[in-house]
Amino acid sequence: MNLTPKLFKTYASRNINNPRLRKTYRFATHHALENRLRVVAEVPEWEALRERAHRIKEEAIDQLGYYLEKLESKVIANGGKVFWARDGKEASDYILGIARRIRARTVVKSKSMTTEEIGLSHILEENQLEPVETDLGEYIIQLAREWPSHITAPALHKSRGEIGELFAQKLGITYTDVPEELCEVARRILRSKFLSAELGISGVNFALADTGTIVIVENEGNARLSTTMPRVHVAVMGLEKVIPSFVDLPIFLRLLGRSSTGQKQTSYVSLISSPRKPGELDGPEEFHLVLLDNGRTEILKDPKMRESLFCIRCGACLNTCPVYQRVGGHSYGSVYSGPIGAVITPLFQGVEVAKDLPYASSLCGACSNICPVKIDIHHMLLWLRKQIVDTKQTPWQERFAMKLYLAGMKDATVYRMGSRLLRVALKLVGKQSRPLKVPGWTETRDFPPLAEKSFKTLWKETQQRSRRQTTNRHK
Numbered sequence: 363m364n365l366t367p368k369l370f371k372t373y374a375s376r377n378i379n380n381p382r383l384r385k386t387y388r389f390a391t392h393h394a395l396e397n398r399l400r401v402v403a404e405v406p407e408w409e410a411l412r413e414r415a416h417r418i419k420e421e422a423i424d425q426l427g428y429y430l431e432k433l434e435s436k437v438i439a440n441g442g443k444v445f446w447a448r449d450g451k452e453a454s455d456y457i458l459g460i461a462r463r464i465r466a467r468t469v470v471k472s473k474s475m476t477t478e479e480i481g482l483s484h485i486l487e488e489n490q491l492e493p494v495e496t497d498l499g500e501y502i503i504q505l506a507r508e509w510p511s512h513i514t515a516p517a518l519h520k521s522r523g524e525i526g527e528l529f530a531q532k533l534g535i536t537y538t539d540v541p542e543e544l545c546e547v548a549r550r551i552l553r554s555k556f557l558s559a560e561l562g563i564s565g566v567n568f569a570l571a572d573t574g575t576i577v578i579v580e581n582e583g584n585a586r587l588s589t590t591m592p593r594v595h596v597a598v599m600g601l602e603k604v605i606p607s608f609v610d611l612p613i614f615l616r617l618l619g620r621s622s623t624g625q626k627q628t629s630y631v632s633l634i635s636s637p638r639k640p641g642e643l644d645g646p647e648e649f650h651l652v653l654l655d656n657g658r659t660e661i662l663k664d665p666k667m668r669e670s671l672f673c674i675r676c677g678a679c680l681n682t683c684p685v686y687q688r689v690g691g692h693s694y695g696s697v698y699s700g701p702i703g704a705v706i707t708p709l710f711q712g713v714e715v716a717k718d719l720p721y722a723s724s725l726c727g728a729c730s731n732i733c734p735v736k737i738d739i740h741h742m743l744l745w746l747r748k749q750i751v752d753t754k755q756t757p758w759q760e761r762f763a764m765k766l767y768l769a770g771m772k773d774a775t776v777y778r779m780g781s782r783l784l785r786v787a788l789k790l791v792g793k794q795s796r797p798l799k800v801p802g803w804t805e806t807r808d809f810p811p812l813a814e815k816s817f818k819t820l821w822k823e824t825q826q827r828s829r830r831q832t833t834n835r836h837k
C-alpha cells in the first residue's frame with residue numbers, strides 16, 4: 363500500500379470487503395466509545411470544560427506568533443535550544459545534524475504523529491541510523507512496515523494473532539498470541555535499545571508558553587525513558603501545540619485522557635522544561651525543541667479552516683465516525699485518518715491530491731459533537747467540498763446532474779418535465795424492477811419504492827374532488 367490519499371476509494375472498497383478488519387475496527391472503536399462514555403458521565407461540567415478548552419485554543423491560535431515567541435524565549439532561558447522548521451526537510455536535516463554531531467547510531471522514538479507526518483523514521487533509516495519506535499503500537503507497525511491506522515492506537519487494525527505472527531517472523535520468537543507474552547518480548551528488546559540509544563526523539567502534546575515546558579502524555583512509560591535516558595532529547599512539535607499558560611493544562615489533561623482512551627488520567631504525564639541541570643542525577647545533556655510549520659501557517663490564514671489547528675489528537679472523532687469504523691484508518695492514505703484527517707490532509711497536501719477525503723463523511727456531525735475542543739469538523743468538510751466543486755474537481759456526470767437540478771429549480775416547466783423523466787428513470791433502477799444497475803449505487807443499496815402517484819398528481823386529484831363535491835352540494 364502506498365501512503366497517498368489519492369487511492370482512498372481503492373483502499374476503502376478493499377477494506378469494506380474484509381470482514382475480519384471490519385470486526386476489528388468495530389470492536390476497538392465501540393470499546394473506546396463505551397469507556398469514554400463512562401468517564402465523561404462522571405464529569406458534570408464536561409460541556410463547560412469543552413467550551414473553556416475551545417476558548418483557550420482560540421486565544422492561542424489567534425495569537426500564535428506571540429505565544430510561540432514567548433515559548434521560545436522561555437525554553438532558551440531554561441537552557442534548551444529552539445529550531446524553527448518550515449517543513450519536514452528542515453526538521454529532519456536539523457535532527458540529522460545533531461545525530462551526526464553526537465555520533466548517534468540508535469535513536470529511540472516515543473509516539474509522535476508529528477514525526478509520522480514528516481516520515482522522520484524513514485529519513486533516519488536512509489541515513490544509516492537505527493530508529494526504534496518504543497510505543498508498543500508504533501513498534502508493531504514499524505516491524506510491519508506500515509503507517510498508523512489510528513491517531514492514538516496506531517496498530518488498531520491488527521489482531522493479536524497477526525501480531526503474534528509478525529513477532530515470530532521478525533523477531534524469531536516462538537509464536538504466541540498471548541498479549542502479556544508479546545508485551546514481555548517487546549519490553550525486553552526495547553529496554554536494551556533505551557540503554558544504548560544516544561538520541562531520544564519525542565512529540566509534544568502541549569507546550570506551555572509561560573514556563574517553556576513541554577508536556578507528554580502516555581501510558582507505557584516509554585516516552586519518559588526516551589526523553590531521559592539518551593544524551594540528547596529532541597522534541598518535535600507542530601506550531602499549534604502551544605497553549606498560553608501552565609494553569610490551562612489541567613483542563614486539557616481532563617479532556618484528553620477521557621476522550622482518547624476513556625481514562626480519567628493517563629499513566630504518565632511528563633513535564634519537561636530543561637536539560638539536566640547541575641547537580642541533577644538524570645536527564646539529557648541537551649534539550650532541543652523543533653517547532654514545525656509544514657503548512658500550518660497557511661491553514662492559519664484561512665478563517666474557515668484555522669479551527670482545525672485546535673486539535674489535540676485525541677482520536678475520539680475517529681472512534682465515533684461511521685465511515686472510519688467501516689473503511690478503517692489506512693484507507694485515508696495519510697497518517698491522519700478519520701474526520702480530522704479528512705480535514706487536515708487536504709489542507710497539508712492540497713485539495714486536488716486528497717479530494718475524496720472530504721466526501722468520506724455522512725455529515726452526521728458525530729465528530730463535532732464528540733470533539734473535546736469543539737471543532738466544527740463536519741462543517742469544515744462541507745466547506746472543503748465547496749472548494750472542490752468550485753474548482754470543478756467533481757466528476758462531469760455530477761456537475762451535469764447539478765446543472766439539470768439547478769435548471770429545474772429555476773423554471774416550473776423544466777421542473778415538471780424533469781420530475782416526470784426522473785420517475786421513469788427511478789422505475790428503471792428502483793427497488794421493484796431494477797433492470798439497470800448504477801455502479802457504486804444500486805449495486806450496494808436500494809432506492810425506496812416509488813409512490814404510485816406523485817404529490818403533484820395527488821394534490822391535483824384532491825383539488826378536483828373537492829371542487830366536484832362543492833358543485834354537487836350547490837346543485
Ligand code: SF4
Nearest residue numbers: 673674676677679733
Ligand atoms: S478533531 Fe477533536 S475529536 Fe478529533 S482528534 Fe482532534 S481533538 Fe480529538
